[in-house]
Amino acid sequence: MPKLKLPKPPLPDSLKPTPQPPGNGNGKQSLKEKTIEGGTEAGIHVVDWVDERTSLSGGLRWAMFRHVPKGTNWFYTLGSATLFAFLNQAVTGVFLATYYDPNPSRAYESIRYVTNEAFLGELVRGMHKWGSTLMVILIFLHMGRTFFFGAYKYPRELNWVIGVVLLVLTMAMSFTGYLLPFDQRSYWATIVGVNINGTGPIVGPFLSDFLRAGPDFGATTLSRFYAIHMLLIPGALIALIGAHLYLVAKLGTTAPPWLKAQERDELRGEEV
Ligand code: HEM
Numbered sequence: 001m002p003k004l005k006l007p008k009p010p011l012p013d014s015l016k017p018t019p020q021p022p023g024n025g026n027g028k029q030s031l032k033e034k035t036i037e038g039g040t041e042a043g044i045h046v047v048d049w050v051d052e053r054t055s056l057s058g059g060l061r062w063a064m065f066r067h068v069p070k071g072t073n074w075f076y077t078l079g080s081a082t083l084f085a086f087l088n089q090a091v092t093g094v095f096l097a098t099y100y101d102p103n104p105s106r107a108y109e110s111i112r113y114v115t116n117e118a119f120l121g122e123l124v125r126g127m128h129k130w131g132s133t134l135m136v137i138l139i140f141l142h143m144g145r146t147f148f149f150g151a152y153k154y155p156r157e158l159n160w161v162i163g164v165v166l167l168v169l170t171m172a173m174s175f176t177g178y179l180l181p182f183d184q185r186s187y188w189a190t191i192v193g194v195n196i197n198g199t200g201p202i203v204g205p206f207l208s209d210f211l212r213a214g215p216d217f218g219a220t221t222l223s224r225f226y227a228i229h230m231l232l233i234p235g236a237l238i239a240l241i242g243a244h245l246y247l248v249a250k251l252g253t254t255a256p257p258w259l260k261a262q263e264r265d266e267l268r269g270e271e272v
Contacts (some may be wrong), residue, residue, distance in 0.1 A: 009065050015044060062249065069255035075149070076253065078142035083241065085135035089173075092128040093230065100180065102226040104219045107182035132174055139170050151254040159247040166240055169233050176229035182222060190225075191217055 029037070051057045099118060101110040114121040143163060146152060152160035179190040194217070198208030209215065213224035 071256040071259045075145045082138040082142050088131045092124050095124045102223045111181045162244050176225045179225045
């Protein structure tokens with residue numbers, strides 16, 4: 001089948017320089033008119049300047065203007081909702097990291113300070129804490145959507161596998177983040193969690209040793225969890241989300257299963 005090429009979308013009017021007759025009839029532009037025109041053109045010049053040196057607009061058009069099958073519905077927004085939840089975690093996490101101290105004797109106090117004293121600290125901490133729960137709910141709903149719509153099938157198997165890794169990493173984010181307030185509940189719950197990991201076959205004991213940062217649950221465990229929570233896993237998540245979205249843009253979105261059934265009927269009709 002010949003590959004369909006989308007026509008280039010027109011530039012929005014706001015980006016087109018409009019040739020205006022100079023001045024208000026007497027051939028001269030007032031200072032106000034000059035400033036407005038200069039301001040409008042400046043934006044276009046900046047975009048042009050960057051584009052001429054990077055050709056970014058080509059990539060943007062490739063990613064943004066795609067064929068979308070008929071029948072897509074609200075369930076298709078769950079991936080973007082998960083992405084939004086992730087971005088919320090990233091932004092609020094950066095703010096929390098500016099106050100957090102991963103030292104066992106100061107961790108709890110630093111979180112208490114954020115919650116009770118820092119400006120809007122309680123809000124930001126609440127957004128991070130509840131956002132993590134929301135992200136877990138959304139990622140499962142998104143996975144359910146892709147499963148029930150058959151989006152894991154050829155040619156999207158690799159995107160499904162990347163998705164499974166994203167799911168595991170998201171759960172690992174929740175697990176490592178839970179210890180950070182370092183109160184009684186998070187401390188004992190994490191000991192239980194690490195011990196459960198230790199019961200896994202073959203890799204279990206290595207995994208729990210790695211998480212504890214040694215044979216015992218001690219001061220180094222907290223900094224290990226913090227490093228995993230704010231450096232190791234976010235880095236992997238960003239890279240894998242990038243690959244996931246690249247594949248979504250490259251392969252396009254799956255049509256809803258009921259639409260496929262209709263197409264197959266049509267094809268069968270042609271064959272006869
Ligand atoms: C951080 C987590 C994730 C993010 C940010 C994310 C983001 C997205 C986005 C924005 C889309 C395109 C819109 C849509 O179809 O909803 C998508 C599609 C897809 N995702 Fe995810 N996703 C994540 C996790 C997962 C998981 C856990 C799975 C499955 C195990 C998965 C499997 C897929 C598949 C197969 C598609 C293609 C859907 C289609 O072609 O119709 N994703 N993802």
